[in-house]
Amino acid sequence: MQKIVVLTGAGISAESGIRTFRDSDGLWEEHRIEDVATPQAWHRNPELVLEFYNQRRKQLLSAQPNAAHFALNRLADFFDVHIITQNVDDLHERSGSKNVLHLHGELKKCRSTSDASLIYDVKGWELKMGETCEKGSQLRPHIVWFGEDVPQIIEAARIASTAEIFVVIGTSMKVYPAAGLLDYVPQYSPKYLIDPDAPTISWISNLEIIKEKAGKGLPVLVEKLIKQLH
Ligand code: OAD
Numbered sequence: 748m749q750k751i752v753v754l755t756g757a758g759i760s761a762e763s764g765i766r767t768f769r770d771s772d773g774l775w776e777e778h779r780i781e782d783v784a785t786p787q788a789w790h791r792n793p794e795l796v797l798e799f800y801n802q803r804r805k806q807l808l809s810a811q812p813n814a815a816h817f818a819l820n821r822l823a824d825f826f827d828v829h830i831i832t833q834n835v836d837d838l839h840e841r842s843g844s845k846n847v848l849h850l851h852g853e854l855k856k857c858r859s860t861s862d863a864s865l866i867y868d869v870k871g872w873e874l875k876m877g878e879t880c881e882k883g884s885q886l887r888p889h890i891v892w893f894g895e896d897v898p899q900i901i902e903a904a905r906i907a908s909t910a911e912i913f914v915v916i917g918t919s920m921k922v923y924p925a926a927g928l929l930d931y932v933p934q935y936s937p938k939y940l941i942d943p944d945a946p947t948i949s950w951i952s953n954l955e956i957i958k959e960k961a962g963k964g965l966p967v968l969v970e971k972l973i974k975q976l977h
Pocket of ligand 1: 758759768769916943
């Protein structure tokens with residue numbers, strides 16, 4: 748089976764009702780990154796940080812995967828599909844996709860502040876101060892904050908470097924190291940970028956830009972790729 752690697756960002760979940768970060772109504776319009784998504788914010792005001800992610804988690808519980816998530820699931824019937832997502836939601840998994848690598852963590856999980864290997868499911872939507880790991884340390888959201896290492900990037904780069912086709916969906920490509928993954932994709936592999944407001948990436952060869960919303964553009968691309976097999 749041909750290997751398709753897909754890099755997704757907040758845009759693929761926009762049609763599920765989950766706000767992106769940098770669009771005009773995006774989350775970073777309303778919240779300052781320094782207040783809610785850095786280790787310093789956590790030390791300064793952990794209640795505020797927990798509340799920010801509790802609200803995200805609450806929203807996620809009522810969201811459903813959309814046509815774009817399901818299209819990727821269909822693609823996996825015909826190709827060896829690997830999804831690298833910057834998203835912390837679980838909509839890829841809930842649409843049935845396997846091989847999902849979360850670069851920036853997972854909203855429905857939390858981890859120990861003293862031992863990063865102790866990872867737990869959050870029960871319901873709320874994580875509170877005073878909730879501790881088995882060693883007695885406070886639990887924090889299982890999210891990669893700005894200024895923290897991205898432990899999964901090495902594996903993601905390895906996967907990207909083996910892509911026979913690479914598809915990018917709904918990311919502003921402003922956050923590194925995720926945005927740098929395109930540089931690992933073999934030059935000759937066809938690349939597609941689906942985003943109604945696609946960022947300019949002129950230095951990448953074999954790149955087709957599809958200026959559509961994911962829910963419309965991705966099902967069309969998936970059918971095209973499947974057709975090319977016959
Ligand atoms: P951004 O909010 O930066 O970019 C979202 C992209 O999705 C934009 O390019 C939009 O044009 C596009 N978009 C909006 N609606 C769409 C739709 N219906 N279909 C397709 N595309 C659509 O989100 P990311 O690039 O994912 O990290 O942001 C990267 C990281 O920055 C996030 O993972 C998060 C954030 O800060 C952390 O919190 C660590």
